[in-house]
Amino acid sequence: MDRGVQLLNDIGKLWGRYGTSYLKGIQATLTLALVATTLGCLIGFGCGLLNTIPVSKGDSPLKRFSLGLVRSIIRLYVEVFRGTPMVLQAVFFYYGLPYITGNAIKFTSIWLASIIVVSINTGAYMTESVRGGILSVNPGQTEGAKAIGMNHYQTMTSVILPQALRNIMPQIGNNFIINVKDTSVMFIIGFPDFFAAHRAATGATYLYFPSALVEMAGYLFLTLIASFLLRRLERLMDGKSSYELAARDPLVMTAGIHRHPRVSS
């Protein structure tokens, strides 16, 4: 009982002194996770699309060579960024660029550096997910589109990508949740996120466990909300489970009326 009271007291003390820095940390964490997941998805879609451009025997050698080159580069990118820890990638870029260029290029903003590192990291994972998402769309869908004369670009944008996006929504959600948590490693270059607030608070108060409890609850709260919203979004993308019958309008063609009124329900 005493320990419980003690814990509540400590948490109260922490919150009183560092409440705003916790909240600011949460804000920074969420912003970084959102921006980097979005950018990472764009990178993933770009690379995934390049990886699924069909090559046929009839194509020119130049097209085949350049596509092959692009694919090798993407392969390398994916393997390197998926195969090394993000915490090291952050150090690598943040300190590496000024080191190699003799301070000619350096990050003036920790935000920019963090966004870049988390985005390319997410992009590496998303590239594979997008490729899988595109390949998992029934080939009949592509044939249906080709059969009405759509080119590769039209087929992709109207038919395949919307379905691929729906297919990989769970992975996008996964990546977002991972990013909410894993952006905490950006403390290594001094990014002021939720976890950085913990380091600041405990550095001064030594209340490691109470602060960790606050952090655990905070992260869990964020990820639970994110899961909930993602589920909602997925259901929204599935569309309505029922549909309204349109009223039969005999005047549709003869009188040239092509507005089709719905049955009011």
Add this chain to the structure above:
Amino acid sequence: MAVQIQEESLLSVCELTKSFGGNKVLKGISFDVRENDVISIIGASGSGKSTLLRCINLLERPDAGRIIYRGQDMLSRANKINLYRSRVGMVFQSFNLFSNMTVMDNCLTGQIRVLKRCREEARKRALHFLDKVGMAPYINARPRQLSGGQQQRVAIARALAMDPDLLLFDEPTSALDPEMVGEVLEVMRDLSREKITLLVVTHEMAFARDVSSEVFFMHDGKIHERGRPEALLVQPQTVEAREFLSRFMQ
């Protein structure tokens, strides 16, 4: 000066061959399609019927031969493939409706994106054909909410809305439950009475008999026998056609 009036073919297929690996599926197919022809293609599974249709709209690239559409060889003009495909409609065994779209959007997309029609015009055309196949009330439904027969009727409307010169049917009723075959065949019968050019791969012999202007019997990658439906279907000349048809007459 004698003026020769020659009925020009819409589509001429010359010596078409196609193999998958070492398996020769089409072994030199030649025929002409004139406007308003309704040609049924019959034959056993594996005789190359579907491959032939898929080669005609270039979903499969033939190994050799020519496909002359309105005087132009489609196999030598790679850049025109999409334009050509938009003029040749295809109805698949498995419907292939776009599952991310409503019935209406399925019928609009091609018209707007490929034919560059304005939305109003496209909607008008789509409704006209959806009404024709009896699916106008379902414009807000998504493909997965419809029965197979309904999906196939929408697929027919989607193809018709592109105003194709030629419509290919690849066993349109084979994937349907028996009680839904009738509604699709009914739509196709109605179609065949209009000014339209059809090439139909089918196992529905009664349909082939009633609507075709010509029937091709395919066997072993070739058009083995061809003729008017009342001749070929009733008194086939070749042993293979007789054997094949006898299985349907029991």
